[in-house]
Every structure is written in structure tokens, then in C-alpha cells.
Amino acid sequence: MTDTPNPAASSARAVGVGNRYKAYSISWNLTQRCNLFCAHCYMSAFSHADSSNEFTTQECFRVMDEIAEINPDVFLILTGGEPLIRKDIFDLAAYGTDKGFTVVLGTNGVLLREKEARAMRRSGIQGASISLDSTDAKKHDEFRKLPHSFRDAVRATQILKAEGLDFSLHMSVMPWNVSEIPAMIDLARALGAKVLNFFFLVQTGRGAEIADIKPEQYEEMLTYLAKAQGVGQAAGRADGLGSVFDQPEDPWTMPAGRSGELILRAKCAPHFRRIIYQLDPESSLLKNYAQGSCPAGKYYCRISPNGDVTPCPYMPVAAGNLRQQSFAEIWRSAPALNDLRDPKLGGRCGECEFSEICGGCRCRAYAAYGDYLAEDPACGYQPGAYGGRRIALPQEQTFGLEVTMTLAWSEGAKERLKRLPSFARGMVARSVERYAGEQGITQITPEVMRVVREQAEVRLGRRFNFSEFSREAPALKQGDA
Ligand code: SF4
Ligand code: SF4
Secondary structure, three states, rough: OOOOOHHHHHHHHHHHHHOOOOOOOOEHHHHHEEEOOOOOOOOOEEOOOOOOOOOOOOHHHHHHHHHHHHHHOEEEEEEEEHHHHHHOOHHHHHHHHOOEEEEEEEEEOOOHHHHHHHHHOOOOOOOOEOOOOOOOHHHHHHHHOOOOHHHHHHHHHHHHHHHOOOOEEEEEEEOOOOOOOHHHHHHHHHHOEEEEEEOOOOOHHHHHHHHOOOHHHHHHHHHHHHHHOOOOOOOOOOOOOOOOOOOOHHHHOOOOOOOOOOOOEEEEEOOOHHHHHOOOOOOOHEEEEEEOOOOEEEEEEEOOOOOOEOOOOOOOOOOEEEOOOHHHHHHOOOHHHHHHOOOOOOOHHHHOOOOOOOOOOOOHHHHHHHHOOOOOOOOOOOOOOOOOOOOOHHHHHHHHEEEEEEEOOOOHHHHHHHHOHHHHHHHHHHHHHHHHHHHHOOOOOHHHHHHHHHHHHHHHHOOHHHHHHHHHOOOOOOOOO
């Protein structure tokens, strides 16, 4: 025996690891150009950013072909900089839609008028996320460095609504606006947002110059957000916030299609799941991907304007470049992605009982310590309080499972399953088959799925239907060419 490393064997091992993971969601920063100059921008975007190295339309088409090899149902977020600055944005969206992708737009909303909203719908874009950092127009404008950017973002939400397109709001949480979270929830409800995402700061790009909130403030805010969704409380008793928050987040609600409901999400604060668990280990908000909370590098990645693939938008470490390698090659074998798939975490995250359902933010660790496997400095938890044993999710709470059908499924039932977001299908298939097994049912039909859905509605206290997940573009309105 010899200890000499065998490069062929280690590369085969890496490919093996890569094959176990699927890119369910990809953020594509199509340009560094932006009409705003926000103080926290991880892209350091600005209006005259060099665009000479941006991927051309044809290169983008080629990359989408390559992405489809890994996941033909991918959830593709086209963003920037400001993606509406790219003249080919709707051609790119239409190409992705034609391939079967679910395409959404991440925009600051300033350039979004009726014409753009119509083009979004025609190109199959399913919705947009609009950024608002304050409920005070002046503070938002000062932070984003453009007068009237608040007014324009709000106008964009109204235009999207009128066009029948869903939108989510994104708020980046920082020390200066952390106290505005309750007011932002009210504003999102008033505007008719489907989802309000709270992004917690990662100090990268221009954001490196901004102070983050302290671990105690994270603890306080994340506990507030969990309770605002009824975690750890009886349904309908959402801390005085009103019944809209009674419902937990679950895969069924991802593209929520009804008015009067708002889903809250904490983004890039994986220890939210530890806090939810501490409030209620049975909470359906814990539903998550296998192998840890943050999907970066495992189920999610980012493409930069010049074609670098990174595990997430806030991570400046490139796994490879799409001018040198195909997307599939990078996805399956890049060390920077594989390191995050079976991570050997350091510090408190390495010792933590919650490392599987949380695992900390790898970008925040990188920004703080130059090591993406180090502990997450935003979390104040001291491992050991739960006895040191790793806490794992049961399969019915795990996204990203392969669809395994052990019973017979009718064509109609398979069709219904296909309408779900791809990351949720395996989990739903298992729930449906478990119910069928308990009832002695041998064939899964749409009727069986309906019963399981209704039981979930009773359990979760809300109604939903399978058409919520249709990937078909909304119907054209009169007057659309
Ligand atoms: S590594 Fe951190 S910033 Fe990146 S997606 Fe995960 S939680 Fe968010
Ligand atoms: S110590 Fe790390 S793994 Fe544990 S809860 Fe905090 S961030 Fe998550």
C-alpha cells in the first residue's frame, strides 16, 4: 500500500459527490451595470460598470442549454446589477421559459413600467422580486442613492399586480433599519406582496463597509419572525400581528396565488431554523433541503456577468468559468462546490447539534475569517444545550429528495406531481405514498392526491390547490401582440 494520492480516483470521487446534488435554483447576475448605487451591494454595481466581458445573448443561450442537462426544471432568477438594463433580457427569459425553466426577475423596479411588465408576461417570466429597504421613502432613496427610487419601486409593484404578475419584496436588514421590520410587514401586506424576504447582510462587495447587526439582535429579530408566523403558538394567536401570519411557510405556499396572505422568509440567516426548532421542533417551517439548511453549492449557485460560477452570490470564490468549462462539468466536479456538500465545518458550527439543519452561512464565515468552512459569526448559539447529538429532519420535511415511486401512479397523478416545484416533488410523492400505504391503496390517482392535499389543508389551516404550481405563463390579455 502506498499513500501516494491518486488524482484520477479523487476526481472520480468528486464527480460521485456532484451527481448526488442537483441545481434546483440558480441566480444569474447578467450585468454589473445598475441605475442605482446601493450602499450594501454585493456586486459593487454602478451605472458605467464595464460590460465588455458580459456574456452575450448567444453565450447565455448556450449556458441555458448546459443548465438543462443538470436540471430541465430549474428555478432561474435573472438579476443584475439591474437586469432591465440588458436589451436582450426578455429574449433570455423566453429562451429559459421555452426550455421549461421557471424564470423570475430580480430588479430594483425603477425601470419597470407597463411595457416591461407586458414583455415579462409574454416571455414567460412568472414574477419579480422588488427591493425596498425602508418604509420611509427618504431613507430608502438615500440608501439607494437615487431620488424617487422608493416611489418607483412601489409603482413597479402596482404595475406588476395590474399585469397579473406576482411579486415578492426584499428587505436587506441592517442596524439602521432593523426596527422597521414590523412596519415593512404592514407595507408588504398593503401592497399585496406574496412574500416578504428579509435578507440579512453579508459583508461583501460594498456591503463590506457596512456594520452588521449583532448576534443578540439576530436572535431577537429571528425569534420575532418565527413567532409572527405562529411558531410555538396556537394557530390564530400570532402575537397580536393578525391572522395573516398564522400559516407556516411550506412548499405548497412557494408561489402563493391568493391575495390577503403574506409569507415571511429570513434569507441568509440559516440559524433561523435552529431558532424555529427551539420554539417548536415539529414546526413545518423547518421543511428544508437534505444536508443542511443553506443550499449554496448543493442545490443552488450563482453565475456572474463574466461566467464565473460561485456557490452563492455573496461568495467571491469561483468554482469555474463558463467560458472554459460547461455548467455540467463545473456543477459535478468543482472543489469549491464539493467542499460545501459534505462540509467539515469549523468552530461552533462544527460542534453544533444543528449543523445539519442549519450549518451556518458559509459566506458570512468567509467574509469574517477568509474560510468558508469556519463558524458563522452571526449566530450566538453555544453548542451543547441539546446534548451534542446531531439533529436531523425526517424525510417528510426534506426538500430535494429524488422522486421514488413504489406504487403505481396514474398518468393524471404523475402530471399533477410534475406541476410542483422540482425540489418538492420527492417529498410530496413520499407523503402521498405513505397515506396510500396506510389506507391500503395500491394506485395513486389525482383523487388520492386531492385527499392528501385536503388533509394538509386541515392540518395547516389554509387552502391551496395544485394549479398554484403550474409553470404555464399567465394568459395573454387583450391587446397583447
Ligand atoms: S452561504 Fe450564506 S449568503 Fe450564501 S446562500 Fe447560504 S446563507 Fe445565503
Ligand atoms: S453554531 Fe453554526 S450550525 Fe449551530 S446554530 Fe449557530 S450557525 Fe447554526
